[in-house]
Amino acid sequence: MSTVRTTTSSETLPPPTERFSLLGWVYKNLLTPWYNLVLTLISGWILYVIVRGTLTWALGARWEVIPANLRILMVGSYPGEFLWRIGAAILLLGWTVGFSWGVWVRQRERVVWVLVALPVGLALVTAGPVRWMWAGTLALALAGWAVSRRLPERMGTVLGLLLWALYFPAFVLLVRGWGVPETPNWKYLAAWQVTVVTFSFVVGVWWSRVPWVAAVHAGMLVASFLAPPGWRGALLLSAVLGFLAWQVARRYAHLEGIKRFSLQVGMAYIPLLVFIFFAYEPLSQTWMAKVESAHWGGMLLNLLITVFGIMFSFPLGVLFALGRRSSLPVIRLFSILYIEFIRGVPFVTILFMAQVMFPILLPPEMSVDRVVRAILGVVLFAAAYMAENVRGGLQAIPKGQYEAAYALGLTTSQTLLLIILPQALRNVIPVLVGQFIGLLKDTTLVTIVGLLDILGVAQSVLSNPEWIGTQREVYLFVALLFWVISYGMSYASRRLEKALGIGETR
Amino acid sequence: MRRKGLWFLFVGLMALLLLAACQQQAGGQEGAVKEIVKTVVVTVEVPAEGAGEAGPAVPQGYGATLKAVQERGYLICGVNAKVPGFGFLNEQGEYQGFDIDFCRAVAAAIFGDPTKVEFRPLSAKERFTALQTGEIDVLIRNTTWTLTRDTEVGANFVHTTFYDGQGFIVRKDSGIETLEDLEGAAICVQTGTTTETNLRDVLDAHGIEAEVVVYDDVEAGWAAYEEGRCDAYTTDKSGLVARRTLLKNPEEHVILDVTVSKEPLGPVVRHGDDQWFDIVQWTVFATFYAEEAGVTSQNVDQVKAETKNPRVRSMLGLEGDLGKKLGLSNDWAYNIIKHVGNYEEIYNRNLGPDTPTYIPRGLNKLYTEGGLLYSPPFK
Numbered sequence: 001m002s003t004v005r006t007t008t009s010s011e012t013l014p015p016p017t018e019r020f021s022l023l024g025w026v027y028k029n030l031l032t033p034w035y036n037l038v039l040t041l042i043s044g045w046i047l048y049v050i051v052r053g054t055l056t057w058a059l060g061a062r063w064e065v066i067p068a069n070l071r072i073l074m075v076g077s078y079p080g081e082f083l084w085r086i087g088a089a090i091l092l093l094g095w096t097v098g099f100s101w102g103v104w105v106r107q108r109e110r111v112v113w114v115l116v117a118l119p120v121g122l123a124l125v126t127a128g129p130v131r132w133m134w135a136g137t138l139a140l141a142l143a144g145w146a147v148s149r150r151l152p153e154r155m156g157t158v159l160g161l162l163l164w165a166l167y168f169p170a171f172v173l174l175v176r177g178w179g180v181p182e183t184p185n186w187k188y189l190a191a192w193q194v195t196v197v198t199f200s201f202v203v204g205v206w207w208s209r210v211p212w213v214a215a216v217h218a219g220m221l222v223a224s225f226l227a228p229p230g231w232r233g234a235l236l237l238s239a240v241l242g243f244l245a246w247q248v249a250r251r252y253a254h255l256e257g258i259k260r261f262s263l264q265v266g267m268a269y270i271p272l273l274v275f276i277f278f279a280y281e282p283l284s285q286t287w288m289a290k291v292e293s294a295h296w297g298g299m300l301l302n303l304l305i306t307v308f309g310i311m312f313s314f315p316l317g318v319l320f321a322l323g324r325r326s327s328l329p330v331i332r333l334f335s336i337l338y339i340e341f342i343r344g345v346p347f348v349t350i351l352f353m354a355q356v357m358f359p360i361l362l363p364p365e366m367s368v369d370r371v372v373r374a375i376l377g378v379v380l381f382a383a384a385y386m387a388e389n390v391r392g393g394l395q396a397i398p399k400g401q402y403e404a405a406y407a408l409g410l411t412t413s414q415t416l417l418l419i420i421l422p423q424a425l426r427n428v429i430p431v432l433v434g435q436f437i438g439l440l441k442d443t444t445l446v447t448i449v450g451l452l453d454i455l456g457v458a459q460s461v462l463s464n465p466e467w468i469g470t471q472r473e474v475y476l477f478v479a480l481l482f483w484v485i486s487y488g489m490s491y492a493s494r495r496l497e498k499a500l501g502i503g504e505t506r
Numbered sequence: 507m508r509r510k511g512l513w514f515l516f517v518g519l520m521a522l523l524l525l526a527a528c529q530q531q532a533g534g535q536e537g538a539v540k541e542i543v544k545t546v547v548v549t550v551e552v553p554a555e556g557a558g559e560a561g562p563a564v565p566q567g568y569g570a571t572l573k574a575v576q577e578r579g580y581l582i583c584g585v586n587a588k589v590p591g592f593g594f595l596n597e598q599g600e601y602q603g604f605d606i607d608f609c610r611a612v613a614a615a616i617f618g619d620p621t622k623v624e625f626r627p628l629s630a631k632e633r634f635t636a637l638q639t640g641e642i643d644v645l646i647r648n649t650t651w652t653l654t655r656d657t658e659v660g661a662n663f664v665h666t667t668f669y670d671g672q673g674f675i676v677r678k679d680s681g682i683e684t685l686e687d688l689e690g691a692a693i694c695v696q697t698g699t700t701t702e703t704n705l706r707d708v709l710d711a712h713g714i715e716a717e718v719v720v721y722d723d724v725e726a727g728w729a730a731y732e733e734g735r736c737d738a739y740t741t742d743k744s745g746l747v748a749r750r751t752l753l754k755n756p757e758e759h760v761i762l763d764v765t766v767s768k769e770p771l772g773p774v775v776r777h778g779d780d781q782w783f784d785i786v787q788w789t790v791f792a793t794f795y796a797e798e799a800g801v802t803s804q805n806v807d808q809v810k811a812e813t814k815n816p817r818v819r820s821m822l823g824l825e826g827d828l829g830k831k832l833g834l835s836n837d838w839a840y841n842i843i844k845h846v847g848n849y850e851e852i853y854n855r856n857l858g859p860d861t862p863t864y865i866p867r868g869l870n871k872l873y874t875e876g877g878l879l880y881s882p883p884f885k
Contacts, residue, residue, distance in 0.1 A: 077595055450626075452595070459588045459723075461594075462725055468749075471729070
């Protein structure tokens with residue numbers, strides 16, 4: 001029995017394997033046909049001229065201007081004896097970032113990359129006594145990561161948010177330092193605040209179902225109107241802060257481990273009092289002496305303005321976006337007027353208003369710090385653009401979402417906070433990050449109103465008789481620094497988008 | 507909805523027209539910047555008068571500034587951080603320069619300590635506002651003394667510490683030798699300064715048709731000149747001299763022998779506090795007179811011990827109570843000379859032959875040597 005062999009004609013041949021060879025590729029793409037050859041020659045020549053010019057310049061450039069002036073480019077005229085405080089702020093940042101990474105990202109392989117990149121990057125841009133810190137930052141970041149991974153998830157989230165909420169005041173406190181308050185009995189006032197807040201928190205955690213604690217706060221509120229003038233503001237503040245602490249404690253009282261945490265808070269109370277009464281004043285004259293904002297300069301100032309600009313303009317922008325879509329005519333009109341007015345004016349004009357006109361409009365006994373004024377200008381400006389971006393996100397939400405939310409019995413604010421805003425903001429993350437990057441770069445405009453940000457310091461360096469004529473080196477360095485930071489921000493945002501699943505078909 | 511939008515646009519346009527009309531009434535053909543300064547001054551004077559009685563924090567009236575400075579514990583000095591030789595930030599993050607040294611001299615006169623001063627870097631546009639609103643105590647920021655600034659802007663020019671004037675630098679081979687030769691040339695200038703207005707005035711006055719190329723940034727302007735995009739660069743002569751040494755081939759460039767403006771630069775204080783005016787003025791005079799009498803930071807202790815010259819003795823506080831009359835301690839001038847130095851020392855430290863920004867002293871010599879520095883007697 002012979003088996004019938006199928007004919008080879010029906011066999012499908014595999015496609016011819018294309019052997020890649022460099023010469024072949026060059027021949028095919030660069031040399032044939034003749035017009036490709038011409039293009040290759042022309043572009044090759046242009047490339048050669050550019051590269052040769054760049055290299056000749058780069059090799060002969062006076063790069064020593066950068067290391068010599070690195071410190072002032074980074075922090076301006078910030079006094080050398082207090083540079084360690086900026087170092088401490090960076091260390092703290094390492095811890096906070098590491099901690100949040102452990103809480104929110106949790107993957108091992110990525111953490112190593114980012115946590116190594118961060119301190120190395122910082123080491124590159126920091127100078128002198130701050131440079132040794134990168135190792136410390138790395139260690140702290142890894143420690144934060146290790147600690148946070150072992151915490152229960154909910155607890156980690158709360159602590160992570162708390163860390164970020166505390167980081168910014170701590171940062172400002174470190175950079176600025178503190179002076180001794182002029183009020184004679186400030187020690188007692190501060191101790192009073194601490195006492196009220198601590199005990200409100202502890203009571204809230206342990207006896208979360210007891211409602212009459214609010215009566216105590218209300219009592220303090222009433223007392224604040226009857227108290228002598230020196231105590232009035234302090235009582236009012238303690239009533240508000242105490243009530244808030246109590247509410248927060250009640251809200252999270254069911255969390256596992258919170259009772260132990262509240263005991264730790266209680267234990268921190270005694271050292272805090274000791275600090276207020278015995279350490280604050282000596283420290284304010286030595287280690288933590290106040291550094292006036294006129295000394296905040298360089299990249300420090302740019303980052304400071306950016307961070308505060310983002311922090312304050314974001315909520316404001318969301319409010320204006322909601323206001324513009326509100327059905328209440330007064331709110332809507334005000335939002336429209338604000339947004340259109342600010343968007344119709346160049347940023348530099350607003351900065352000039354903030355620096356030159358604003359102090360004149362104030363009553364003569366009031367004065368607002370120049371850096372604060374710049375931040376104010378940035379916030380007002382960014383909020384208008386933010387509002388329009390957020391509105392774009394809001395308009396992309398189908399009407400059915402609102403209707404479904406109302407059908408479930410959610411109130412308007414619940415609908416907004418739980419249904420609409422999370423979706424709307426998620427949609428506009430790429431736009432918002434784009435705006436944040438723009439904001440960072442816009443901060444260099446404060447140099448026009450006389451603040452010594454990194455660009456202002458760069459110009460000052462160029463006025464140093466020793467370094468006149470090095471503008472190419474200095475400006476290139478500044479540009480590179482901005483590129484690194486901007487690219488870092490956009491990389492982080494892409495990761496965030498991926499993590500949130502934006503851009504995937506639903 | 508569309509109608510509404512158009513209506514907004516209309517209102518905006520009307521407001522714009524109204525403002526434009528106001529400006530025309532108020533100002534004539536002056537630049538927009540000056541308009542702003544003027545508006546600023548007009549607005550500031552109204553609340554200041556009203557609040558005069560309530561004890562405002564902005565020091566007003568005789569002696570208020572010194573009191574405020576002493577209570578604060580340091581002087582706040584408005585400066586320019588971007589002028590070679592006059593004010594910049596050195597590698598240690600400290601301010602350095604000719605103007606900076608006069609800030610330190612005022613601090614030394616008040617506190618006996620030249621470090622008790624905070625520097626506020628200011629842009630050209632905001633400097634007078636900062637002075638007006640009390641943000642700074644004294645403005646020492648290469649500011650030209652003019653009548654308008656001395657009156658309307660509410661500033662008082664104390665005394666000239668540096669006599670400057672606007673000049674031109676050109677390439678030797680360009681054949682330009684006089685002002686008239688600039689016909690048809692491209693002239694680079696920094697915008698927003700008196701230099702730019704001077705240039706246009708001079709060109710108009712002599713009927714010269716030249717192309718004025720403005721740059722916001724000094725460095726960019728110089729780069730344009732060096733690359734040949736401009737035939738001439740104009741700024742104060744001090745700036746020309748200082749910069750010429752930094753051009754690639756300094757000997758190929760020449761500074762024209764024409765001075766088209768007077769640019770007396772010096773400290774500025776607010777209107778209304780004559781004591782403070784006197785303090786700053788006599789601080790400047792002390793540096794002049796110390797040079798005249800040969801007192802330097804090196805020999806001041808020796809002079810103090812040995813001198814018999816009655817003027818020097820009263821300046822150093824050995825006789826009389828000149829310091830008390832200014833509201834200061836009697837060794838105020840001694841502190842200036844000891845810690846900062848006399849005029850010659852300040853000059854040579856920042857602008858002298860050993861510095862990259864060397865400027866020949868020219869008019870800034872003592873009157874005994876043919877210059878304009880002349881101190882009234884310390885009596």
